[in-house]
Amino acid sequence: MKKTILLIITVSVLAAVGAAIFYNEVTSYAMDYNLRLSEIQNEYDTRLIDFEKNKSQVISYLKEYAAKGKSSVKCSINDIKGTVEEDGLQIFKVHYRTVDNYTINKYIAFITIKDGEITKTENFKDLQ
Amino acid sequence: MRKRTILIMLIISLVILSGCEIKNFQENYTLYKNKEENEKIIAELEKDMKRNNNEVKIGFEAYEKNKNSAEVIEAGVMEYINNNQVHGYNINNNNINNEAFLEYNLIVLKTHLMSYIENHINDALPDETAVSDKQQAMEKFRDELTEKAEIMYFPDFKSGRLEQIIIYELDDGLINMFSMLWEFEYLIDTDFIEVQEFGL
Numbered sequence: 001m002k003k004t005i006l007l008i009i010t011v012s013v014l015a016a017v018g019a020a021i022f023y024n025e026v027t028s029y030a031m032d033y034n035l036r037l038s039e040i041q042n043e044y045d046t047r048l049i050d051f052e053k054n055k056s057q058v059i060s061y062l063k064e065y066a067a068k069g070k071s072s073v074k075c076s077i078n079d080i081k082g083t084v085e086e087d088g089l090q091i092f093k094v095h096y097r098t099v100d101n102y103t104i105n106k107y108i109a110f111i112t113i114k115d116g117e118i119t120k121t122e123n124f125k126d127l128q
Numbered sequence: 129m130r131k132r133t134i135l136i137m138l139i140i141s142l143v144i145l146s147g148c149e150i151k152n153f154q155e156n157y158t159l160y161k162n163k164e165e166n167e168k169i170i171a172e173l174e175k176d177m178k179r180n181n182n183e184v185k186i187g188f189e190a191y192e193k194n195k196n197s198a199e200v201i202e203a204g205v206m207e208y209i210n211n212n213q214v215h216g217y218n219i220n221n222n223n224i225n226n227e228a229f230l231e232y233n234l235i236v237l238k239t240h241l242m243s244y245i246e247n248h249i250n251d252a253l254p255d256e257t258a259v260s261d262k263q264q265a266m267e268k269f270r271d272e273l274t275e276k277a278e279i280m281y282f283p284d285f286k287s288g289r290l291e292q293i294i295i296y297e298l299d300d301g302l303i304n305m306f307s308m309l310w311e312f313e314y315l316i317d318t319d320f321i322e323v324q325e326f327g328l
Contacts, residue, residue: 029160082283123327
């Protein structure tokens with residue numbers, strides 16, 4: 001009887017140790033995998049990705065801004081370029097034109113983005 | 129009674145905690161089970177990251193090279209704008225492969241600037257003012273305007289081109305913009321635009 005109990009205890013202890021080792025292995029692997037994953041993600045140079053994100057934001061903002069809420073005004077972007085980001089600040093120069101009842105106007109807008117937010121807009125009419 | 133309540137609460141807490149831990153373990157185990165697949169994902173990501181970083185590096189290197197060339201000509205353009213000469217811009221930069229449009233647009237820019245300055249001073253000073261005084265006032269006004277000139281660089285990473293613009297803010301929201309387009313360190317186009325502030 002005592003032997004059986006001892007055997008059961010030994011088996012249980014061994015099972016618990018085995019389970020703990022397995023648990024530890026699974027957990028360490030998962031931690032290591034997630035760490036490697038985040039390390040790679042952090043190594044990505046995101047300057048061009050951020051640039052494209054800011055650019056899309058500027059385009060959608062400008063289209064809405066140029067239309068002034070009027071459905072008759074169509075806005076087309078002819079050229080958009082941005083400065084290289086410095087201290088989180090980027091300036092976009094956009095050449096665009098609006099068509100309102102057969103009247104075409106050409107404009108140049110300078111739009112400043114800081115940390116992903118539009119902070120300043122300047123709009124100029126092309127006199128030529 | 130009190131002991132029993134505490135015991136029940138303890139058991140409930142243990143059950144909840146083990147439930148959370150089991151859920152965590154299940155997620156970790158799924159990762160552990162798909163070791164090979166995970167390694168493939170990591171390898172793919174690493175490859176993509178290197179490709180992406182290389183693209184960014186190439187784009188920024190092209191930008192730097194274009195900018196260096198643009199800066200070489202910048203001083204000459206500024207000097208031409210700031211002197212009293214109206215015609216005959218002297219191009220002595222070997223990087224410029226098409227000098228005609230640069231010279232043409234520079235002369236247009238200069239003519240616009242000079243005529244603006246002349247009109248401004250003529251309006252501001254009485255007709256009887258001596259010519260030398262008017263010229264002095266014009267030079268002073270021109271210096272004031274050009275001192276505020278802003279030079280900006282707009283790269284296009286897709287095409288590898290760089291637009292360099294020199295902006296002068298005049299009065300009444302008028303702006304003169306002189307732009308030079310660079311590609312592979314060569315000046316390929318220039319343009320002059322006059323714009324007016326237009327709030328929507």
